[in-house]
Amino acid sequence: MSAYQVNRLCHRLYHDASFRDAVKADPAKAIADWPLTDDERRALLGGDVKRLYEAGAHPFLLGHTSRWGLFGLTPEVYAERIKGAKDPA
């Protein structure tokens, strides 16, 4: 996965309050129309930030998820899960 769409989605989360609210209410439904790979969708919905980071999601964009506890990611959960993630090539 190139993670470009994941990055775009995280960017939208930060700048678009209505999209953010939709993700808060029903994450799977809110991102259903996004052109993500199955792998990306699974990782996002599962809050697997390590996997997304290693795939190329930029931390400044990915990190927006934990500002509002989206995809189950509180700052504590986020910090714990991203620990040990390898830098993408």
Place this chain on the structure above:
Amino acid sequence: MAELVAAVGVPHSPHYPSQFPKDGTDHIPRTYRAVKQHLDAAKADAIVVVANDHFNTFFLNNFPTFAIGVADTASGPNDQTRMPRYDFPVETELASHVLRTGMAAGFDFAVTQDFAVDHAMLVPLHYLTAGIRIPVVPVWINCFLKPLPSARRCHGLGRMLRGAIDSLPKKLRVAVLATGHFSLEIAGPRVEPGSRHGTPDIAWSKHVHGRIRNAEIEDIVTEATPEQMWRAGNVGGELLNWIVMLGAVGSVKPRYLAEHDDEDGHAFAAWSFN
């Protein structure tokens, strides 16, 4: 002719304005005020701000390595920073002259004529000016999306910037403002447990601070390899903003340098010329 009358370097953390009132007694606003005194004394007519965008002005669909804003006015913040909203003037003549001088010298800026800016420019301007009524020239450096421009290249850009200031055929007192950290990780693998940030290489930050104190600029340029800046955190590259400013300043010791804070990988410094 225009002239460089001051240069300052400060951090730009987005949580500062909501946490620390400008006139507050905490260390952060007091240190901004110490820098502001030097800036005020220089009586600048314009400020060139050298900072990095955080995917708020630009995005991955088209992310510039070096960019400059050439417009009559701009505004911000265009991110979620809790701070006053500002509309501010741009020093268009100087911006255009830097753009043309850069192009002739091989620095091919991306140009935006319609833009807003994020906390990296606005937080420092909020603390260092009275309502940003002074015209600004925004210069963006890519400090956090690999591959970064080299320290050598950024230093060269700063030297070019100085040449542009010195050759602008207009009476104008110009200050250069660089913003950012030397060591900082945001939302990456090296954050502190339970936190959104970390400081992975405080020793490097302290080392750079010492180099600045002694005006050992050439050493900073040599030592600030991509690997070293990355070791210092995923925004360790913000040192590049400072290196641009140091290129404009030359090997001159700062008139003011706050003691290094061993918790925070940043610095507050001021140069003035008269």
